[in-house]
Amino acid sequence: MKLGALGLPPYRTFSLEEVEEATNNFDTYAFMGEGSQGQMYRGRLKDGSLVAIRCLKMKRSHSTQNFMHHIELISKLRHRHLVSALGHCFECYLDDSSVSRIFLVFEYVPNGTLRSWISGGHAWQKLQWTHRIAAAIGVAKGIQFLHTGIVPGVYSNNLKITDVLLDQNLVAKISSYNLPLLAENKGMLVHGTSSGASKDLSTSARINQDQKVDVYDFGLILLEIIVGRSLTSKNEVRVLKDQLQASITSDDTARSSTVDPVVRRSCSDQSLKTMMEICVSCLLKNPADRPSVEDILWNLHFSQ
Template structure:
């Protein structure tokens, strides 16, 4: 079983990693103190993704501590190298990993098969809650919604490039996108890197999780890697549709109906589009900005994954939409104003 390699990030992607709290290795004593001995009252969730505990560090900051079971066949050297990769999963648009603790390495024993990951805690709610709770809805006008989606796109771009192969096939449901106090979007439920493994009978290099609690798959194969990347793009498209309409796309049948409706709106002009768009954002967007994102969303949710754009293309169009919006905001002539 081999290791995943660190990728070569562009300068634009690397910028998102600047200014973050230094990564650290925690002791079990520190985690025990943070969780009051992993008290049941601090257990937030317990499922296939591991156990999550709420904790408080000595500096007063709140964290989430994730407990994962390791596979026995992972050597200490491989585990140490793997944790070096984990330590790079830090970006302004991710709920970043602040550090880890491997009890067996600290105790010089091979009996403990548990790994603890310490994540930052984001307590301002989800992007979903900001679209559905009326007090929060007023905070998210069109510019703030586009900014949040750009944050998600940058987080995806980072995940796709931080390692080779990239971290793909992430759970990017809108309820997994957190917003901090500055309304910066942070992806909370992204996958952890996989370890490469020997070629299978089809002569493809596969990959597997080093954790016994997480499902294995073949994300290491070129075909599944591309599909995983485009699945992430598809989920981003669903988020785009929801920030525009204020409603979840619904079932596959409802999604297809919405796609047809939006495609017609691009041809028929702004009056029809106004009927579909979330009333909360009427009067806060430039028509060209909105139409650009409608087109981007439709491309992202194309049925055939090969027809979906790359995350780089999506990000370029999102940033273009912001430029159009900024020009509209600073102009006296409003291209479109709903009431």
């Protein structure tokens, strides 16, 4: 039922020939970019559907069986507010059959990043306030699913506004999250354990700390949604957070002076004030003082 509601085909294994054909043998025109999570290619399947294909070069020699628990987790990463996985493909060395590359096939999201609709290339058609709140709710629901919708949960996702894509209906989808497969391939700690977390923490305390890391990153996304421009430094974030904090208790004129002009023209003062309060609470220095994702969602609904 969930698969049908998402409108996605069942998760499956792709052959290397299918992946090569979809990308025209990894043509330069299909190349979308490269980051810490591998190379990305745009592809078109035989049925005409567009996909995004992530290519991971394996640093360790393992058989396909060693990766199946990771693949099982990836196959469950299907949610309306995640760029969902459609399948995978293993490429193996001929001499020992160990995996040389893994291709992860994801749905293709056509409408660019949330940033481009707020402070970037879509300046002529900036998102109105109602769409911004909807995008914020979508991102929060995506984070909630990563934390609680699968076992083990996926935490410390290093969320950025450029990792939030909008589909043809302007539904927000998180495109980059902390897949344990990627962390393990880089020799990092996995299962949502932050590399900066104290070894003395209990598992539940560490998970709570990692959840609050994602809450802080969500606060940064909210801040950009409110002010309508890219954030360039930690100092700028601190200054803007203090301005929001001060304006919450001031009159509506002070609140309006800090926000994107598009926002000022399209929202009520109470809605803006609620969003500011959520944003400031997410950016609190002490992780324990930040709200839970459930609290964020509850309050976001009141800002509509």
